[in-house]
Amino acid sequence: MYGLVNKAIQDMICKYHGENTWEIIKQKAELEDIDFFISMDAYSDDITYRLVEAACGVLDMQAHDVLKAFGEYWVTYTAEEGYGELLDSAGTNLPQFIENLDNLHARVGLSFTQLCPPSFDCEHTSEKSIELNYRSTRQGLAPMVIGLLHGLGKRFQTKVDVTQTSFREHGNAHDSFSIKYDDSQSYD
Numbered sequence: 001m002y003g004l005v006n007k008a009i010q011d012m013i014c015k016y017h018g019e020n021t022w023e024i025i026k027q028k029a030e031l032e033d034i035d036f037f038i039s040m041d042a043y044s045d046d047i048t049y050r051l052v053e054a055a056c057g058v059l060d061m062q063a064h065d066v067l068k069a070f071g072e073y074w075v076t077y078t079a080e081e082g083y084g085e086l087l088d089s090a091g092t093n094l095p096q097f098i099e100n101l102d103n104l105h106a107r108v109g110l111s112f113t114q115l116c117p118p119s120f121d122c123e124h125t126s127e128k129s130i131e132l133n134y135r136s137t138r139q140g141l142a143p144m145v146i147g148l149l150h151g152l153g154k155r156f157q158t159k160v161d162v163t164q165t166s167f168r169e170h171g172n173a174h175d176s177f178s179i180k181y182d183d184s185q186s187y188d
């Protein structure tokens with residue numbers, strides 16, 4: 001994945017657990033040769049998976065929780081790292097933004113030319129609920145999507161409740177999520 005992703009993982013770990021913990025995680029992931037990640041360079045996916053795995057060991061957390069926290073972090077990280085306008089252009093409320101996720105990544109792909117983006121499609125199952133299908137060339141990132149949806153809920157001051165309803169790891173064709181949202185109440 002692009003260095004931007006690995007940088008965001010580094011940023012999240014440094015912010016919540018400190019620089020020393022980051023150095024330990026980096027060493028455990030056998031990435032001590034990398035001084036820093038370059039946002040616009042494409043790295044092997046293996047590097048990102050190794051970072052997540054090492055973070056689980058050092059922080060005594062499950063991969064699910066690390067990925068979920070990372071997904072939530074990604075929404076504010078990208079907004080602060082120069083992609084705020086891109087996020088703004090994808091929608092002014094949660095359902096609209098979710099509809100535009102593939103357009104958003106298509107726009108990202110104009111500058112990240114080797115991008116291998118996820119794909120989302122959704123169905124509005126009632127006035128305040130959405131069924132979201134997530135497809136990816138990569139395995140195991142569904143918890144990140146759950147975190148991303150919570151991050152978007154915060155962005156739009158919308159309470160979200162996400163339940164995963166189908167699981168690729170259990171043999172389903174793709175991952176699906178049932179999202180209930182309420183923008184009349186603030187997130188917290």
Ligand code: HEM
Pocket residue numbers: 001002004005075078083084086087101104105108112114115116117118135136137138141144145148149
């Ligand atoms: C402006 C904001 C965003 C930018 C710049 C961005 C960019 C990227 C980049 C560079 C990757 C790595 C893919 C690769 O290197 O091949 C990625 C992956 C991903 N993005 Fe986004 N993204 C943004 C917002 C979002 C949002 C809001 C979601 C919400 C669902 C999302 C969902 C994902 C997922 C799930 C992946 C993991 C890759 C996979 O599933 O295969 N992204 N994105």
